[in-house]
Amino acid sequence: MSRFWSPLVHQLTPYVPGEQPKIPNLIKLNTNESPYGPSPKVFEAIRQAADDTLRLYPDPQAQDLKQVLADYTGLPADHIFVGNGSDEVLAIAYQALLKQDKPLLFPDISYSFYPVYCQMYQVDYEQIPLDKNFNINLADYQRPNGGIIFPNPNAPTGIALPLNNIKQLLDNNPDTVVLVDEAYVDFGAESAVALVKDYPNLLVTQTLSKSWALAGLRVGFAVGQPALIEALIRVKDSFNSYPLDRLALVGAAAAIQDQDYFKATCSKIITSRESLTADLTALGFEVLPSSANFVFVSHPQHEGAWLAQKLREKALLVRHFNQPRIANFLRITLGTKEQNQLLVQALKGILS
Amino acid sequence: MSRFWSPLVHQLTPYVPGEQPKIPNLIKLNTNESPYGPSPKVFEAIRQAADDTLRLYPDPQAQDLKQVLADYTGLPADHIFVGNGSDEVLAIAYQALLKQDKPLLFPDISYSFYPVYCQMYQVDYEQIPLDKNFNINLADYQRPNGGIIFPNPNAPTGIALPLNNIKQLLDNNPDTVVLVDEAYVDFGAESAVALVKDYPNLLVTQTLSKSWALAGLRVGFAVGQPALIEALIRVKDSFNSYPLDRLALVGAAAAIQDQDYFKATCSKIITSRESLTADLTALGFEVLPSSANFVFVSHPQHEGAWLAQKLREKALLVRHFNQPRIANFLRITLGTKEQNQLLVQALKGILS
The missing domain is CATH 3.90.1150.10 (Aspartate Aminotransferase, domain 1)
Incomplete structure (x- = not known):
């Protein structure tokens, strides 16, 4: 104190x-x-980038990495946002999209950073209890809200919500942003990235820390329609123009390219x-x-x-x-x- | 929109x-x-760290790098905070220390990110005109304030404020934080780090982007008494636990060690x-x-x-x-x- x-x-x-x-x-x-x-191609890319060009700022728009992620997701590059781990991407999304007059909703058992962001950015919130089997009950999210966020699969339970239910949640809440935090999606859940083109209120975040084995490199990304991405960029450019260093940019791109x-x-x-x-x-x-x-x-x-x-x-x-x-x-x-x-x-x- | x-x-x-x-x-x-x-020792450190350990999170407390900076500054490690470039360190300082009831003061001609942070974190501010020769006039900062921030040397003018004047500013404002942004200090200004042990209200920030030739690696740091550093850590840990990746941590340490x-x-x-x-x-x-x-x-x-x-x-x-x-x-x-x-x-x- x-x-x-x-x-x-x-x-x-x-x-x-x-x-x-x-x-x-x-x-x-x-x-x-x-x-x-991680893929050995990551080491190669990093070692090559460890040269005199480190004296220069990275690309603040991370265009090359965004293009690689665009190819990976099958969406245009203006649908992609990158940040210093998905924690930073989430922090930016709270400020850019989830801080609204009505409360943000998320499960009572969920990623324990969510209520911390709410304190930090003074976002009103309600924690919605999972049912007794730790499943999300869609009907519980039928209440006034300024946004919904949940991990899919959920953490720390590991339980996945099927894509049809996510679709229903999006249909039921057309006026607020639904953020699906897919940190663990590559281990068996269905990704909501497939729904991005149809839902202007959907933002999906993913990380390179888990399935891409790059927790030490700090890269996460968000996928959404350009209006949502632009909000994230505006917040990013109001606090740190270059959160991804040159090595993280090339290392992440090399990982994604080694499918x-x-x-x-x-x-x-x-x-x-x-x-x-x-x-x-x-x-x-x-x-x-x-x-x-x-x-x-x-x-x-x-x-x-x-x-x-x-x-x-x-x-x-x-x-x-x-x-x-x-x-x-x-x-x-x-x-x-x-x-x-x-x-x-x-x-x-x-x-x- | x-x-x-x-x-x-x-x-x-x-x-x-x-x-x-x-x-x-x-x-x-x-x-x-x-x-x-940058120093060739930076490349060596990064190339060695580009291995399987990238699958692991970095040290969220960055203890090794803080110790290197402690040795460099001659202060204990609990006087050091590190972040993703000094822009991120500044953003955190705004939230942790500079957002107060009274307005933040800074020169009218100064780092153009300062008013952006004010918008972002809703910090009231007053821009104090430099004199006609672009110098800071200390008497102008004798007014109610919730903090003072300025670059030394100033940007984009390059003009330095002598250490005695900084001391006077600290003495005149014992109840508010004075943040000296020393992005360019190593090119000829006197560092206020020497005053940290005597002034609980002084925070000094520096960056590895300029004099250490590592703009591409995104590392900055702050030096201050532990109470100020703790405020920065609390904000950091409420938005992103690991803003510095493993490569940035070792690269920065190697640079600082090559005096x-x-x-x-x-x-x-x-x-x-x-x-x-x-x-x-x-x-x-x-x-x-x-x-x-x-x-x-x-x-x-x-x-x-x-x-x-x-x-x-x-x-x-x-x-x-x-x-x-x-x-x-x-x-x-x-x-x-x-x-x-x-x-x-x-x-x-x-x-x-």
Whole structure:
């Protein structure tokens, strides 16, 4: 606390990201990073760009990367916005589109950054409870709102909302922006990008931190009709003209262009999700149906916090949220096949 | 314009950065980039970091880089904040410290992003006219304020305020934050970092984009007492946990650690400023006394906009601001010795 702080700072309860501890031989299954590295073409692109041109500012419009993403999504480049991770893209969308007179709606169990943005940008909001199976009930979103945001698949549950339901949500709320946060979409959910051309009120965000294995590079993007994209650009250009450095721009483009590598990696993770789900179920865990690169699990006989602590003692880091309704759950990022097996072995020991 | 925009977006007039055009053989003297590349140790650090660890998030606290900057400034690491270029650091400081009930004060001729941040974060402000020689008159800042911000040396004039005057400003305004934006300090001004330990109301920002030749990497930092730094961290963690990617973190640290290279480069630029000033004076230009890596010049017989256009036709890009009081000036970034000579030759041709 300090008399020099702005009134805003006194009110903030900042987001707490998953730990990045320095424990030897740690198996890190707590922040939904990819267990596989990015495409080797990314390294090549970065190494080539690490030269004297670093003295020059990057392209503030990121035109080359936007074009690569345009080709990837099948939409024109003016439908694309890029930012420093999807967290920054979301922060910009809050200011540009979601800050309205009526409250923003999002699920009670969801990405824990959403209420932090609301504090930060003074956006009124209502958290809508998921049903008892942690599903979104569309009827609950039939109320006055200044926008709707939710992850699909949802985090930390991993449960996906089918595209038809998203379409219905868009039809039911034609006057407000519906933001679908697709951080985990590549692991098995249907992307709403296919709906962008038909819905002027749809904004979709994605990140290169998960399925593209580039959490360390900080690149996210949004897809929407040009009027929405223009609002994002206006906010971006009013706070930081160049949030993406030259290395991130070329590295991200190289990743997106290596579709074969991307598909192979996603497919390995999906396969390992199936076997880890089977193994955990055999140990007595309830595993929510996941379309993400993590599973959200609880055990009828053991508390989530206790299990997380026991795993940590074995240098296995998973994420536990000390929150109503989900305090008994663990969110476990899918590791390599070997890491998943070590996790299952460790849990066997803990449960016996 | 769109009905989906937030009320805020309708009010914004975004900052327009200097052009990054694709003109063949362009001599680019418009955005104050370094004409020399960064230290080769930066390339080495980046190439080594371009590996599988890019799948992992960066350290959200940037501890290693902060320690390097702590060693550089001679202050503890809790006196350091890092961000995605000093533009982002400034944006965060506006929200964390400069948004108060009373107006923020800054010079009328100054970094043109300052009023944009005010719009963006709804900060009331007063622009205080520089005197007729473009100097800051301390007495003008003796009025109720919620903070003071100015670049030192000032941009686009290049004129530095002596440290004693900054001390006086701090003494005169003990209850509000004085932010000294030292983007260009390494080219000849006295840094206020030396005052940080004595003034709880002082925040100093610097950037790696100019003197460290890393505009393409997007790294800036702030130096202040821990209470001010904590306010910045709280805002940062309420909008983007990881604004610096892994490559920027290691590249910036490598640059700061190569002090010999840094000093040699700054010294070359300072020397070339002296000779360019002499050459331009000989051509009839009035050259303001610059402590920066640019000169701010006007010609009694020729309009600034016309000169800028004529230079552009010769693939020489300089910056012209179509603003009251300075519309007749050109801001010319110092290039290499060869580039400066080409500029002088071109101007000779244009003026004859």
